[in-house]
Amino acid sequence: MKIILLLTLSFCITMPARSQQENYEVYAIKFTSMSQKSAVADWAYGAPATDSINIDFVIWLIKGVNGKNILLDAGFLNDIEDAKDFAIVNYVRPDSMLLKLGLKATDITDIILSHPHWDHIDGLNLFPNAQVWIQKEDFNYFVGAAWQKDGSSGGFNKRDVRMLTDLNMAGRVTLVDGDNKELFPGIKVYTGSRHTFNSQFVLVETGVSRIVLASDNIWVYYSLEHMRPPSTGGTFDTTAYVKSMQRMKTLASGNKYIIPGHDSKVFSLFPKVAEGIVKIK
Secondary structure, eight states, X not given: OHHHHHHHHHHHHXXXXXXXXXXXXXXXXXXXXXXXXXXXXXXXXXXXXXXXXXXXXXXXXXXXXXSOEEXXXXXXXXXXXXXXXXTEESOOOHHHHHGGGTOOGGGXXXXXXXXXXXXXXTTGGGOTXXXXXXXXXXHHHHHTGGGSTTOOOTTOXXXXXXXXXXXXXXXXXXXXXXXXXXXXXXXXEEEOSOSSTTOEEEEEEOSSOEEEEEXXXXXXXXXXXXXXXXXXXXXXXXXXXXXXXXXXXXXXXXXXXXXXXXXXXXXXXXXXXXXXXXXXX
Protein backbone atom coordinates (compact mmCIF):
# COMPACT_ATOMS: atom_id res chain seq x y z
CA MET A 1 0.00 0.00 0.00
CA LYS A 2 2.83 2.36 0.90
CA ILE A 3 4.49 1.73 -2.49
CA ILE A 4 1.22 2.46 -4.33
CA LEU A 5 0.79 5.75 -2.46
CA LEU A 6 4.36 6.79 -3.26
CA LEU A 7 3.91 5.97 -6.94
CA THR A 8 0.64 7.93 -7.06
CA LEU A 9 2.25 10.94 -5.38
CA SER A 10 5.22 10.78 -7.77
CA PHE A 11 2.85 10.66 -10.77
CA CYS A 12 0.95 13.74 -9.54
CA ILE A 13 4.14 15.70 -9.01
CA THR A 14 5.66 14.87 -12.38
CA MET A 15 2.50 15.41 -14.45
CA PRO A 16 2.62 18.88 -16.08
CA ALA A 17 -0.08 21.34 -15.05
CA ARG A 18 -2.95 21.39 -17.53
CA SER A 19 -3.27 24.83 -19.11
CA GLN A 20 -6.64 26.58 -19.13
CA GLN A 21 -8.45 26.57 -22.44
CA GLU A 22 -9.52 29.94 -23.82
CA ASN A 23 -13.09 29.37 -24.96
CA TYR A 24 -13.63 32.98 -26.02
CA GLU A 25 -11.37 35.73 -27.30
CA VAL A 26 -12.57 39.26 -26.55
CA TYR A 27 -11.63 42.31 -28.61
CA ALA A 28 -12.35 46.03 -28.29
CA ILE A 29 -12.75 47.63 -31.71
CA LYS A 30 -12.59 51.40 -32.16
CA PHE A 31 -14.33 52.62 -35.31
CA THR A 32 -14.27 56.39 -34.73
CA SER A 33 -13.30 59.03 -32.17
CA MET A 34 -14.13 62.56 -31.13
CA SER A 35 -11.79 65.03 -32.81
CA GLN A 36 -10.94 66.85 -29.58
CA LYS A 37 -10.61 65.94 -25.94
CA SER A 38 -13.61 66.61 -23.73
CA ALA A 39 -13.86 67.34 -20.04
CA VAL A 40 -14.06 64.26 -17.84
CA ALA A 41 -16.79 66.13 -15.94
CA ASP A 42 -18.95 65.85 -19.07
CA TRP A 43 -18.92 62.09 -18.58
CA ALA A 44 -18.50 61.51 -14.83
CA TYR A 45 -20.31 63.48 -12.14
CA GLY A 46 -17.97 65.34 -9.80
CA ALA A 47 -14.82 64.91 -11.88
CA PRO A 48 -12.35 67.83 -11.82
CA ALA A 49 -13.31 70.47 -14.35
CA THR A 50 -9.69 70.74 -15.51
CA ASP A 51 -9.27 67.06 -16.41
CA SER A 52 -9.81 65.99 -20.02
CA ILE A 53 -10.24 62.71 -21.84
CA ASN A 54 -10.17 61.23 -25.34
CA ILE A 55 -13.50 59.66 -26.29
CA ASP A 56 -13.77 56.68 -28.65
CA PHE A 57 -16.75 54.88 -30.14
CA VAL A 58 -16.38 51.13 -29.76
CA ILE A 59 -17.90 47.74 -30.47
CA TRP A 60 -16.72 44.50 -28.88
CA LEU A 61 -16.17 41.11 -30.50
CA ILE A 62 -16.56 37.87 -28.54
CA LYS A 63 -15.06 35.13 -30.71
CA GLY A 64 -15.80 31.59 -29.58
CA VAL A 65 -14.19 28.25 -30.28
CA ASN A 66 -17.80 27.07 -30.69
CA GLY A 67 -18.14 28.99 -33.97
CA LYS A 68 -19.95 31.92 -32.42
CA ASN A 69 -18.90 35.43 -33.47
CA ILE A 70 -20.80 37.71 -31.13
CA LEU A 71 -20.78 41.50 -31.11
CA LEU A 72 -21.66 43.63 -28.16
CA ASP A 73 -23.33 46.59 -29.88
CA ALA A 74 -23.27 47.44 -33.57
CA GLY A 75 -21.94 51.00 -33.81
CA PHE A 76 -23.48 53.47 -36.24
CA LEU A 77 -23.46 54.62 -39.83
CA ASN A 78 -21.65 57.83 -40.65
CA ASP A 79 -24.73 59.50 -42.15
CA ILE A 80 -26.71 59.65 -38.92
CA GLU A 81 -27.44 63.23 -37.90
CA ASP A 82 -26.72 62.66 -34.21
CA ALA A 83 -23.01 62.06 -34.91
CA LYS A 84 -22.52 65.66 -36.03
CA ASP A 85 -22.73 66.87 -32.43
CA PHE A 86 -19.62 64.85 -31.58
CA ALA A 87 -17.27 66.08 -34.34
CA ILE A 88 -16.06 62.56 -35.07
CA VAL A 89 -12.88 61.78 -37.03
CA ASN A 90 -11.20 58.72 -38.55
CA TYR A 91 -14.49 56.92 -39.07
CA VAL A 92 -14.32 53.36 -40.40
CA ARG A 93 -17.56 51.45 -40.82
CA PRO A 94 -17.84 48.81 -38.05
CA ASP A 95 -18.13 45.88 -40.47
CA SER A 96 -14.98 47.05 -42.25
CA MET A 97 -13.08 47.07 -38.95
CA LEU A 98 -13.89 43.37 -38.53
CA LEU A 99 -11.99 42.58 -41.73
CA LYS A 100 -8.80 43.30 -39.78
CA LEU A 101 -9.63 40.23 -37.69
CA GLY A 102 -10.42 38.11 -40.71
CA LEU A 103 -14.20 38.32 -40.28
CA LYS A 104 -16.86 39.41 -42.75
CA ALA A 105 -20.15 41.02 -41.73
CA THR A 106 -21.92 37.77 -42.63
CA ASP A 107 -19.76 35.89 -40.09
CA ILE A 108 -21.40 37.65 -37.15
CA THR A 109 -23.87 35.21 -35.58
CA ASP A 110 -25.29 37.36 -32.80
CA ILE A 111 -25.39 40.95 -31.55
CA ILE A 112 -26.04 41.70 -27.90
CA LEU A 113 -27.38 45.25 -27.57
CA SER A 114 -26.36 46.84 -24.32
CA HIS A 115 -28.94 49.56 -24.99
CA PRO A 116 -30.61 51.24 -27.98
CA HIS A 117 -28.86 54.62 -28.16
CA TRP A 118 -28.05 55.55 -31.76
CA ASP A 119 -24.28 55.04 -31.45
CA HIS A 120 -24.77 51.44 -30.32
CA ILE A 121 -27.70 50.28 -32.45
CA ASP A 122 -27.64 52.14 -35.77
CA GLY A 123 -25.26 49.65 -37.45
CA LEU A 124 -27.44 46.56 -36.92
CA ASN A 125 -28.33 46.20 -40.59
CA LEU A 126 -24.65 45.85 -41.48
CA PHE A 127 -24.81 42.28 -40.12
CA PRO A 128 -27.46 40.37 -42.08
CA ASN A 129 -27.12 36.99 -40.35
CA ALA A 130 -27.02 38.19 -36.74
CA GLN A 131 -29.66 37.44 -34.15
CA VAL A 132 -30.18 40.49 -31.93
CA TRP A 133 -30.48 40.20 -28.13
CA ILE A 134 -31.97 43.11 -26.17
CA GLN A 135 -33.64 43.44 -22.80
CA LYS A 136 -37.42 43.13 -23.11
CA GLU A 137 -38.12 46.22 -21.00
CA ASP A 138 -35.54 48.25 -22.93
CA PHE A 139 -37.10 47.17 -26.24
CA ASN A 140 -40.62 48.02 -25.11
CA TYR A 141 -39.60 51.44 -23.85
CA PHE A 142 -37.55 52.17 -26.98
CA VAL A 143 -40.34 51.42 -29.45
CA GLY A 144 -43.20 52.65 -27.25
CA ALA A 145 -43.20 54.70 -24.07
CA ALA A 146 -40.10 56.75 -24.93
CA TRP A 147 -42.12 58.55 -27.61
CA GLN A 148 -45.10 59.39 -25.40
CA LYS A 149 -45.58 62.90 -24.00
CA ASP A 150 -43.97 62.02 -20.68
CA GLY A 151 -41.32 59.73 -22.18
CA SER A 152 -37.57 60.19 -22.55
CA SER A 153 -36.30 59.66 -26.11
CA GLY A 154 -32.93 61.39 -25.72
CA GLY A 155 -30.25 59.45 -27.59
CA PHE A 156 -32.85 57.48 -29.57
CA ASN A 157 -33.19 57.83 -33.33
CA LYS A 158 -36.48 57.19 -35.12
CA ARG A 159 -34.87 55.31 -37.99
CA ASP A 160 -33.37 52.88 -35.45
CA VAL A 161 -36.82 52.32 -33.92
CA ARG A 162 -38.17 51.40 -37.34
CA MET A 163 -35.15 49.18 -38.05
CA LEU A 164 -35.43 47.25 -34.78
CA THR A 165 -39.17 46.84 -35.25
CA ASP A 166 -38.58 45.42 -38.74
CA LEU A 167 -35.93 43.03 -37.42
CA ASN A 168 -38.32 41.90 -34.71
CA MET A 169 -41.05 41.17 -37.27
CA ALA A 170 -38.47 39.24 -39.29
CA GLY A 171 -37.80 36.98 -36.29
CA ARG A 172 -34.29 38.27 -35.70
CA VAL A 173 -34.79 39.80 -32.24
CA THR A 174 -34.73 37.86 -28.98
CA LEU A 175 -36.10 39.68 -25.95
CA VAL A 176 -34.12 38.93 -22.80
CA ASP A 177 -36.36 38.97 -19.76
CA GLY A 178 -34.42 40.20 -16.77
CA ASP A 179 -31.15 40.03 -14.87
CA ASN A 180 -28.44 37.36 -14.68
CA LYS A 181 -29.40 35.51 -17.85
CA GLU A 182 -27.06 33.12 -19.66
CA LEU A 183 -27.38 33.71 -23.40
CA PHE A 184 -24.63 31.27 -24.39
CA PRO A 185 -22.36 28.97 -22.38
CA GLY A 186 -20.04 31.27 -20.43
CA ILE A 187 -21.79 34.48 -21.51
CA LYS A 188 -24.31 36.18 -19.22
CA VAL A 189 -26.06 39.54 -19.22
CA TYR A 190 -26.89 41.64 -16.17
CA THR A 191 -29.10 44.67 -15.63
CA GLY A 192 -29.30 47.32 -12.94
CA SER A 193 -27.48 50.48 -14.03
CA ARG A 194 -30.49 51.88 -15.90
CA HIS A 195 -28.37 53.87 -18.34
CA THR A 196 -31.45 53.45 -20.51
CA PHE A 197 -34.74 52.04 -19.24
CA ASN A 198 -33.22 48.61 -18.61
CA SER A 199 -29.74 48.52 -20.16
CA GLN A 200 -27.56 45.43 -19.81
CA PHE A 201 -23.87 44.59 -19.54
CA VAL A 202 -22.08 41.36 -20.43
CA LEU A 203 -19.93 38.93 -18.45
CA VAL A 204 -17.68 36.69 -20.55
CA GLU A 205 -16.02 33.72 -18.87
CA THR A 206 -13.24 33.07 -21.35
CA GLY A 207 -11.85 30.02 -19.57
CA VAL A 208 -8.87 32.11 -18.48
CA SER A 209 -10.52 35.22 -17.02
CA ARG A 210 -13.90 36.77 -16.28
CA ILE A 211 -14.37 39.92 -18.36
CA VAL A 212 -17.14 42.47 -17.85
CA LEU A 213 -17.99 44.48 -20.95
CA ALA A 214 -19.82 47.40 -19.39
CA SER A 215 -20.54 49.42 -22.53
CA ASP A 216 -22.27 52.62 -21.38
CA ASN A 217 -23.15 51.16 -18.02
CA ILE A 218 -19.77 52.76 -17.32
CA TRP A 219 -18.86 55.56 -19.69
CA VAL A 220 -15.29 56.22 -18.52
CA TYR A 221 -12.72 54.85 -16.08
CA TYR A 222 -13.10 57.83 -13.75
CA SER A 223 -16.57 56.62 -12.76
CA LEU A 224 -15.27 53.13 -11.99
CA GLU A 225 -12.22 54.36 -10.08
CA HIS A 226 -14.17 56.85 -7.95
CA MET A 227 -17.59 55.16 -7.87
CA ARG A 228 -19.23 58.16 -9.50
CA PRO A 229 -22.41 58.16 -11.58
CA PRO A 230 -22.37 59.63 -15.08
CA SER A 231 -22.95 63.28 -15.71
CA THR A 232 -26.49 64.64 -16.02
CA GLY A 233 -28.76 62.52 -18.19
CA GLY A 234 -26.54 59.42 -18.15
CA THR A 235 -28.93 57.20 -16.19
CA PHE A 236 -32.49 56.91 -14.95
CA ASP A 237 -31.14 56.12 -11.45
CA THR A 238 -27.76 57.40 -10.21
CA THR A 239 -27.76 55.18 -7.11
CA ALA A 240 -28.47 52.08 -9.18
CA TYR A 241 -25.69 53.02 -11.61
CA VAL A 242 -23.11 53.06 -8.80
CA LYS A 243 -24.43 49.83 -7.30
CA SER A 244 -24.12 48.23 -10.71
CA MET A 245 -20.43 49.18 -10.86
CA GLN A 246 -19.91 47.71 -7.40
CA ARG A 247 -21.53 44.52 -8.61
CA MET A 248 -19.26 44.37 -11.65
CA LYS A 249 -16.28 44.31 -9.29
CA THR A 250 -17.63 41.10 -7.74
CA LEU A 251 -18.08 39.48 -11.17
CA ALA A 252 -14.84 40.31 -13.00
CA SER A 253 -11.42 38.73 -12.42
CA GLY A 254 -10.23 42.18 -11.35
CA ASN A 255 -10.87 45.85 -12.05
CA LYS A 256 -8.61 45.58 -15.10
CA TYR A 257 -11.23 43.32 -16.67
CA ILE A 258 -14.10 45.81 -16.35
CA ILE A 259 -14.25 47.64 -19.67
CA PRO A 260 -16.00 51.05 -19.99
CA GLY A 261 -17.84 52.09 -23.12
CA HIS A 262 -16.08 55.22 -24.38
CA ASP A 263 -12.73 55.70 -22.62
CA SER A 264 -9.77 55.69 -25.05
CA LYS A 265 -7.55 54.41 -22.23
CA VAL A 266 -8.76 50.88 -23.09
CA PHE A 267 -6.56 50.98 -26.19
CA SER A 268 -3.40 51.62 -24.19
CA LEU A 269 -4.07 49.04 -21.46
CA PHE A 270 -4.34 45.94 -23.65
CA PRO A 271 -2.20 44.43 -26.44
CA LYS A 272 -2.76 45.85 -29.90
CA VAL A 273 -3.59 43.29 -32.58
CA ALA A 274 -4.40 45.73 -35.41
CA GLU A 275 -4.92 49.46 -35.82
CA GLY A 276 -7.85 50.38 -33.58
CA ILE A 277 -8.18 46.87 -32.11
CA VAL A 278 -6.93 45.42 -28.82
CA LYS A 279 -7.41 42.01 -27.25
CA ILE A 280 -8.80 42.06 -23.71
CA LYS A 281 -6.55 39.68 -21.82
